[in-house]
Amino acid sequence: MNTIVSAEHIVKSFGEGNEIRNVLDEVSVEINEGEFVAIMGPSGSGKSTLMFALSGTDYVSSGKVVFDSKDISEINEEKLSDIRRLKMGFVFQHPTLLKNLNILDNIILPAIHGDRKNAGKIMKKARMLMKKVGISELETRDITQVSGGQLQRAGICRALMNNPKIIFGDEPTGALNSKSAEEIMDLFSEINADGTTILLVTHDAKVAARTERILFMQDGKIVNEMKLPKFDGTNINGRVEKIIVKMREIGV
Numbered sequence: 001m002n003t004i005v006s007a008e009h010i011v012k013s014f015g016e017g018n019e020i021r022n023v024l025d026e027v028s029v030e031i032n033e034g035e036f037v038a039i040m041g042p043s044g045s046g047k048s049t050l051m052f053a054l055s056g057t058d059y060v061s062s063g064k065v066v067f068d069s070k071d072i073s074e075i076n077e078e079k080l081s082d083i084r085r086l087k088m089g090f091v092f093q094h095p096t097l098l099k100n101l102n103i104l105d106n107i108i109l110p111a112i113h114g115d116r117k118n119a120g121k122i123m124k125k126a127r128m129l130m131k132k133v134g135i136s137e138l139e140t141r142d143i144t145q146v147s148g149g150q151l152q153r154a155g156i157c158r159a160l161m162n163n164p165k166i167i168f169g170d171e172p173t174g175a176l177n178s179k180s181a182e183e184i185m186d187l188f189s190e191i192n193a194d195g196t197t198i199l200l201v202t203h204d205a206k207v208a209a210r211t212e213r214i215l216f217m218q219d220g221k222i223v224n225e226m227k228l229p230k231f232d233g234t235n236i237n238g239r240v241e242k243i244i245v246k247m248r249e250i251g252v
């Protein structure tokens with residue numbers, strides 16, 4: 001299996017002098033193409049910082065991050081932002097959509113950037129994705145006129161616009177009620193089944209139970225991991241239980 005992103009002995013530190021703290025402490029990990037992976041661990045253990053490092057959202061203090069066979073630890077911000085825009089999709093707890101644009105315009109924004117001559121094709125793609133996630137009728141709505149779950153669906157469409165190789169999600173269901181959260185996880189499962197690699201940070205064992213590999217972090221290190229068979233829509237409670245047992249066993 002090909003590796004899509006890897007970290008080699010990465011350290012991320014904050015502070016200076018005696019106050020310096022390694023929030024990531026010599027982390028090495030490989031994420032393979034097509035995998036569906038969750039990062040779990042206590043608050044402050046470094047989950048989001050690891051995701052920021054793997055996605056080139058933030059530079060590491062030392063060590064190497066290789067994305068799609070390219071060392072991204074030291075390339076300039078402009079090139080990095082092109083890689084993020086063209087090859088990665090991001091879904092956050094609260095989608096960062098623009099208030100002065102309607103839902104459709106928010107979705108097409110990352111794709112239309114620098115590619116205005118293909119506006120027609122881009123619109124078509126956006127409409128196809130909106131149909132897929134069930135928000136076709138919301139095209140012209142203002143982002144304040146839709147529910148949290150609908151907003152997250154729009155955020156997912158936006159993340160998929162450039163056919164990313166990987167989707168990074170930071171607590172993507174954290175702000176949703178349990179029904180919307182399940183629907184959003186169904187979408188992630190479909191997106192992964194279509195071949196897109198997904199890496200999610202989550203506190204929620206029910207979310208992690210949808211994935212096939214869970215990395216457990218503590219104090220800036222990956223201290224353990226577990227694998228699950230690909231989710232086939234059954235026995236979610238059994239999977240949740242396995243994760244909880246594992247977390248108790250390793251004390252995270």
Ligand SMILES: Nc1ncnc2c1ncn2[C@@H]1O[C@H](COP(=O)(O)OP(=O)(O)OP(=O)(O)O)[C@@H](O)[C@H]1O
Nearest residue numbers: 014015023041042043044045046047048049050201
């Ligand atoms: N820019 C920063 N400056 C200083 N410290 C930071 C910065 N960003 C993160 N930290 C610290 O790094 C540690 C890890 O943060 P991170 O957000 O990665 O943890 P997390 O596991 O994602 O936590 P949570 O589950 O609460 O979101 C925390 O102690 C945090 O305070």
